[in-house]
Amino acid sequence: MGTYYVVKLYSAHELDTAALQQQIDTELELVNDLMSTYRPESELMRFNRFDSGKAFPLSEQTRVVVAEALRLAEQTNGVLDVTVGPLVELWGFGAHGRIEHAPDQADIDNARSVVGYQKLTLSADGLTKSVPQLAVDLSTIAKGYGVDRVAEILEHNGIDNYLVEIGGEMRIKGNKPDSQPWKIAIEKPVNAERSVQRILQTGDMGVATSGDYRNYFEEGGIRYSHLIDPRSGQPIQHKTVSATVLHPSCMTADGYATALNVMPSEEAIAFANRYNIAALLVVKTEDGFTELASDAFKPFLTE
Template sequence: MYSISLVKTWLAIVVLAVVVSCSPAQPVQQQMQLNGNTMGTYYVVKYYSDTVVDQSTLQQAIDQELELINDLMSTYRPESELMRFNRHSATTPFALSEQTRLVMAEALRLAQQTEGVLDVTVGPLTELWGFGARGRIERAPSDTDIANTRAVVGYDKLTLAANQLSKSVAALAVDLSTIAKGYGVDQVAGILEQHGIVNYLVEIGGEMRIKGEKATAKPWKIAIEKPVTTERAVQRVLQTGDMGVATSGDYRNYFEQDGVRYSHLLDPRTGKPIQHRTVSVTVLHPSCMTADGYATALNVMTADEALSFANRYNIAALIVVKTDDGFTELASDAFKPFLAE
C-alpha cells in the first residue's frame, strides 16, 4: 500500500510465543492467531481470552478497519482521501475524515518537535532518489534537481485547522506512511479490547502493540533483528510490557554508485540520503503510531543527535550504530529499564 512503507524497510521483529492454528473461539489456555494482508505487507494478531470470542466476527472487524484506513490514507489507491488531497490543485481547505485528521495532526506535531526531520511531504524527494513507486535510478540526482524538488516539499507549507487541511504550494503532496502502519496497529488493538481481549500482540509489517501476558502468566517477548543483510540473527530480546514497538532501519534498502552507499532514508533538511552509521532505531511508546514516527525521525538523525533528542523528550529508544568491527548500542534513559535481563 504505502510507498514509504516499502522504502522504509522496517526490521523484522519475531514474536517468541507458541503459534497455534486459527479455529473458532476457544478457552484462555490456547493462543489464538489471525493473519491477513494490508498496506502492502502482512498483519498478525495473537491473543488469549477468558471469554468466548467469535474468530470470524473478529477478523471481519479487523479487515474492515484496515481496509478503511487504506481507503483513507493509501498512496497506491488513486481515489483514497489522501490522494484526492494531493491532487487538490488549489490552496483552499480540503475536508478530512476524523481518522485522517488524527493521523495528520500527529504527523505535524512530530514534524514540529523534530524541526522537520520527520516530514510527511518528502515523497517527491523519495521518488527523485529512486526509492518510490517509480523504481530505482542508476545515478544520483543533481544538486539542481534536488533544489527544485525541495521547493515543493516542507511540512510548514501545510495548515491543519479543525478537520480541514490546506497547502500553500499547490503541488505539495502528503504521504503518511511513516506513521500509518502504527496507526493501523493501534486501531486493531482497539478492536480487540472492544471484544474484551486484554492479552494480545498485534503486528503489521514489523510494527507492534503488546498488552497483557500469555496464558501461562508469562510476558510477551520480542526479538529485535540484528541489522545485517547476510543472515537472520537476533540483536536483542526485549520484554516491553504494555507498549507500542516500532523499528526503523536502512541496512536493506539502498543503492550504490561509484563506491558511495545511498540510504533510502532521506534527511529533509538536506534533501539527500543520510550518510551516518546508524543502522536501526527501536522505539517503545504507548502509541504505536507515535513510536512509528519517532523511529524514523531518530534514524534520520545522527546517533548523538538522536540520543540527545530522545533523552530531552523522554523517549524510550535503542539506537544501533555500525562500527569498524561490529555494532554498538546506545540506549536512551527511558529505554534502559527495558535492557535489564
C-alpha cells in the same frame, strides 16, 4: 500497506475469530483507502492532486494521523516531515519504483522547493497547502496508526492479552496463555541473514523500529538509504542502522523511530533524553555494532 499483519491473542472467553478477523480486515482496508500512496483514489492521494488554495476536508482518521505528524515535525524541527514525498520519489523509494542513478543537485533542489511541513495548515475545515505541488506521504506514521486501530478493536471485543504486528511495528498488552509476558526481538541489522540483536520485555507498549539496512540502492560504491533527511534532501550517510522506540501509541513510536534514525546518533540520543523517549539505536562500528540507549529505554535492557 504493502506488508503483512499478525495478531496473536489470548482470551478466557469464547471468540468468533472469523468475525474478529473481518473487523480487522475492514479497518485496515479503510486505513489503506484513506492514507495509502499506492491507491490513486485514496483520500491522501486525492489531497495530493488537489491544487486549490482552499481547505481539503479530511476524515477523522486521517486528521488524527496528520495532526500527530505535524506535532512531531514541529518537535523534531522538520526531521520527520510527511511532505518529503517528492524527495522519496526522486530517490526511487516511492510508488514510482526504483532508480539506477542518483539524481543531480538541480533535481534535488527542485524537489525541496515543494517540501516543507510549514506549507501545511490543519484547521477545522480540513488540510490546506500553500504550494499546489505539495504532496503528503504518511508511510512513516500510518502503519503504527493501523496497529493502534487493530489494538482498539481487540480491546473493544474484551481482549486484554494480545500482540499486534504490521510489518514490524507492534502493540503489546497483557500476557501469553502461560501467564508469561510477551517477548519481542530486535533484529540484528545485517543483510545476509535474519538474526536477533536483543530480546525485550516491554510490558503494555507500542514498539516501532526504523532501519536502513534492507531498503537502499548502490551506485559507484555509494550506498543510498531510503531514509531521506529533509534538511539536506539527501539519504542519510551516518552510521545509525536502526532505531527502536517504545511508546504507548504505536503511531507515535513509528514517527519517532523514523526521526531518530534520520538524525545522527548523538543528536538522536540527546533528543530522546530531552523528551523522555524510550529509544535504542544500533550503530555500525569498525568491529560490528554497538547499542546506544536513551535514559528512558535503560530500564528495558535486561541481558
